Amino acid sequence: MFTKIDMTSDTPIYQQLMENIIRGIAKQELTPGTQLPSVRTLADELEVNMHTVAKAYTLLKDKGFLSVHRNKGAVVNPQSKFAADxxxxxxxxxxxxxxxxxxxxxxxxxxxxxxxxxxxxxxxxxxxxxx
Amino acid sequence: MFTKIDMTSDTPIYQQLMENIIRGIAKQELTPGTQLPSVRTLADELEVNMHTVAKAYTLLKDKGFLSVHRNKGAVVNPQSKFAADxxxxxxxxxxxxxxxxxxxxxxxxxxxxxxxxxxxxxxxxxxxxxx
DNA sequence: TATATGTTATATATGTTATATTACATGCCA
DNA sequence: TGGCATGTAATATAACATATATAACATATA
CATH class of the missing domain: 1.20.5 (Single alpha-helices involved in coiled-coils or other helix-helix interfaces)
Known part of the structure; x- marks a missing residue:
């Protein structure tokens, strides 16, 4: 689902992950309402720590791209939530x-x-x- | 001579210093041949450590903007040294x-x-x- | 030779990034 | 209700980046 993480890159993993998700939204591969994998699932898939994924999700939530719900995981917001101001x-x-x-x-x-x-x-x- | 350093910024001091010098060259306030203050002098002026200035100078040297000489300090290169490729x-x-x-x-x-x-x-x- | 310079080295402190482990709170559903 | 998956929080550890402090060394120049 997500492009791989470059473990040798200078760019922190959580930032690469943020960029990948933003790219997915930009390309409309991730549309509003799309449910992302849970932090634990995605962490297993990418072979990184749960907190690294959680950090990326939290920052994307703060930027308006995602809504994060207990028990439901992260969901892509409608574009109105993160439209350029x-x-x-x-x-x-x-x-x-x-x-x-x-x-x-x-x-x-x-x-x-x-x-x-x-x-x-x-x-x-x-x-x-x-x- | 140089704009002040923002000690509260997220951007590292050595990076701010690099940006300031590059801006100076772009604005032609620092022209080829211009001699920059010694690492110790500039460090005193900005109230930062000598090594922080030395790091900025070294990275600017690697990028082609400066030539650094023992005993002569850092000098702005002619633009041919750092022209876009x-x-x-x-x-x-x-x-x-x-x-x-x-x-x-x-x-x-x-x-x-x-x-x-x-x-x-x-x-x-x-x-x-x-x- | 004396001095100013960049360079190198070591040590210390702080913050960031990442992992590991554990525990808690919440909403869902069988 | 009870169990489960989820996000969240807390703590500990390690590695690395950033910044400072101090000292020593190499070199070109006056």
Whole structure:
């Protein structure tokens, strides 16, 4: 169900897991109402600790992507729960500024920057039915 | 000379320092040949440890931004030393994909994504003589 | 030679990440 | 009701990252 975890990566396991689930939602492989495996089940499947999965679920709940219920597990929220707002967009812009700065510093002009950003966005839809 | 370090930030000091120096180069406040303060001097100025500054300098050296000489300190490289290559651009696109995925997931359409990316790039030039 | 510099090494402290184990609270269902 | 699966919480341990402190070493330059 989920892409594998790269145990050799610098990126923490719980973050990789978050990214995988967000990608699943973006690709509409995980639709609102979809029930995710329990923390114990997914932990067994991925061969990681229960708390590592629980941490990812909790953070995704805080971000609005999931609702977590005792005895029912984690469920994907309707998009209205995590639709982009101005706070998110401001934060996103601030993150991107760090990358834009280094890119400009390395001689990447505005057009090429936009081209790379465009490629990144379009890479989502490749090999999936998203959008 | 350098913007202050936010000691309460989640971002490690050495990373903030790297971002500050890269921003300085991007804004052409730090031009090729510019000599940076010695690790001990800058550490005193910022009230951080010598090794924290040394780590930032070493990583910036590895990225091609600085040359570090015994007895002469750190010097800003000519842009040819850190001009964007395909390896860098591939890595950048991979990083941006993570942000693009979450944005799309939150309902940000291609046009709005590009708009935010554009804003981030343009924010560089504001309040500076860059470009 | 004396000095300033980057570099290396060691030790300590704190926070993060991850695992392991145990226990508790809750809702479901046979 | 009683059992079960679930999320949650607490504690302990280990490894690693971050940051500081101190000291010593190597080297280029005045």
């Amino acid at each position: 101005s706070v998110y967009l401001d934060d996103l812009r601030k993150q991107l500024l760090v990358y834009a700065t280094e890119a400009a510093c390395r001689g990447v002009k505005a057009g090429e920057w936009i081209s790379v950003c465009n490629d990144a966005y379009e890479e989502l839809s490749r090999s999936s039915d998203f959008m | 395909s390896v860098y651009l591939d890595d950048l696109r991979k990083q941006l994909l993570v942000y693009a995925t979450e944005a799309a997931c939150r309902g940000v359409k291609a046009g709005e994504w590009i708009s935010v990316c554009n804003d981030a790039y343009e924010e560089l030039s504001r309040s500076s003589d860059f470009m």
